[in-house]
Amino acid sequence: MVRADRLVLLIVILMTGVIGSFWFFDVSPGQTGFPHPEIGKMLKGGDASRHDGILAVGWVLGLLIQLLNLALILLGAGPKRKLGPWFVWGSILYLGIWTTLAAAYGLAASGIWENNWSGYPLPTIVAMFGIWLTPLVFMGIYYFRFDKLVYSAADKKKFEAILAKRTQARGDM
């Protein structure tokens, strides 16, 4: 089984590589928005095709960011605890939602599939409800399995023993 710390290191190395690659891309004008022609202090994004060269790299970066977060949850849980199927399925769902968002954005940008729900583009709906709320699965794991995964009765005993040992050591001094 891969250790969480090594996974974190691998992901951070890959992220550094992806960020480093930005200097080798041509940055098209208006890539990060341009001034609104009629209204001051307001920006426009223009066409989604501005992401043509960078969307795939953005998807990889987003995937690495989500993976880093998941690996850090594993690190926080500790090497001896299995977060279980909820964590596995939650992670798959979370990464799938990010991929759906990037794919829906890319398809709309290339004019293949433009889908609006109540006026909102599909990627926005996915971001608001998917990216924002899917981590409730991980919060649920923390909340409902706290006594087993985060701080069990055995952990409590162990901690109390460590505290008692320290108190005794101080008393001896």
Next chain:
Amino acid sequence: MEEYRNIITLSFVGFYMVVCLGIGVWAMKRTSSAKDFFMAGRNVGAIVTALAVFSSSLSGFGFVGGPGLVYSMGLSSIWMIICAGIGYGVSWFLNGKRLRLFAEYFDSISLPDVVTKRYNSTAAGGLIAIAILLGVLGYLATQILAMSAVVQSILQSTQLIPEATMMACVIFSTVFLVIYCVAGGVIASLYTDLVQGTIMVFAAIGIFITTLFVFDGGPTEVVMTLFEDDHESVNAFGTFGIIGCLSWFLLFGLGGAGQPHLITKFMMTKSIEDSKKSMPLAFLTFSIAALLWISIGLVMRALVISGQHPELASADGAAPAFLQFFTHPILAGIVFAALFAAIMSTADAFLNIGSAVLVHDIPKTIIGRPLKNELQMARLATLILASIAAIFSLHTYYNSKELVGILGAFGWGTFASALVPVVAIGFNWKRATSTAACTAIIISLFLNLVLKVFGITIPFGFDGSAFAMIISTLIFLLVSYLGPQDQMDEDLEALIEI
């Protein structure tokens, strides 16, 4: 009722201030030691912890800067909000239990104190103390400046003191802030956070409902107006683009696990089990309050584009304009009180951790022990810190507008890039070494300072502080792996295994 709008606003803000002072006096009676002053006697319940974490994380920026960003850039800045789900999850998994265990075992009253003991390194603790102090000064100055701007605007609009100068408002704001923080320390701060967080939630709900009815066609008409003007503004990445938005997601999500004003709250809880209950409540309240950020920004952008409201002189004017022209006077009064609350809850948290650094951590690094009579010295340090920040904010206002902006931005970035590897990762990983911790802190200070001062940018709008966080984490991991392993006390090893 419209003619009484300004008086109503003034009354709400005045009432809120009286409540804060009352809490300060009540907290003073419960503060009898430095441990009470800095750690609330480690006796804080889950609800107070949750609301304190949420209200400290959403400063005045969430009420003014956030809607301004949506007005200016469309939905780009939602990535600073939607990262909260995973960010809170990661922060609680990494810090929730661990910091509370360490705080009790080491009997620590500050974050640098725990860092010193975890790494058995005065240098690591001292460096963290310096990083925190620098960030705190910048943050505090921005919060005092924001608070003073609100005071000035209220005094001028109500014609109570129309000639109120900025200097007078800064002095008033600082004195008010200092009174309840000096009196009640972190207990006052936490319980005012409870009131402040509650006000912020109710204000956000009220504003969100109001925004639904500004346009006859409701939110759909708002979005259609924006969509016709610029597709990208209401698309997932707004006008800023995918890379910039992802860097914000990283910095504000994972970076939250390294913010001292948030994570020190974990050290204050009554029991370790409290972190279980505080997580969902903190996330829920943050998410509700964040609705204000998104809804005001979108509606004001649509109003200006459709010609129903004149162009704004500055993007940060979006929230004040909405409150002035589209909100019921009573709700506007509540929101102004909430804005005050948001600014003050962040400022008092910084005053507390800053004074701990001055009285406890820096003396321990230099002379090997904290100052004598720590409680009185902590009160004095709070006063000194607030005064320096006030002078700093005045200097900024009258001379160099960029200085506080640089230090404010430097604060979040430095905390994220120094504390995420050293605290969030290093406290859960036995292999982490003191050399790696010191190196990561120095790198994070250096990178954040150089990037901000020299205005160095990364292509595609990738945030410099997010870049610094990744680089310092990489260096921290590599130095820990490649360097000699530290000798670790067996109790500490057992603590990390829990």
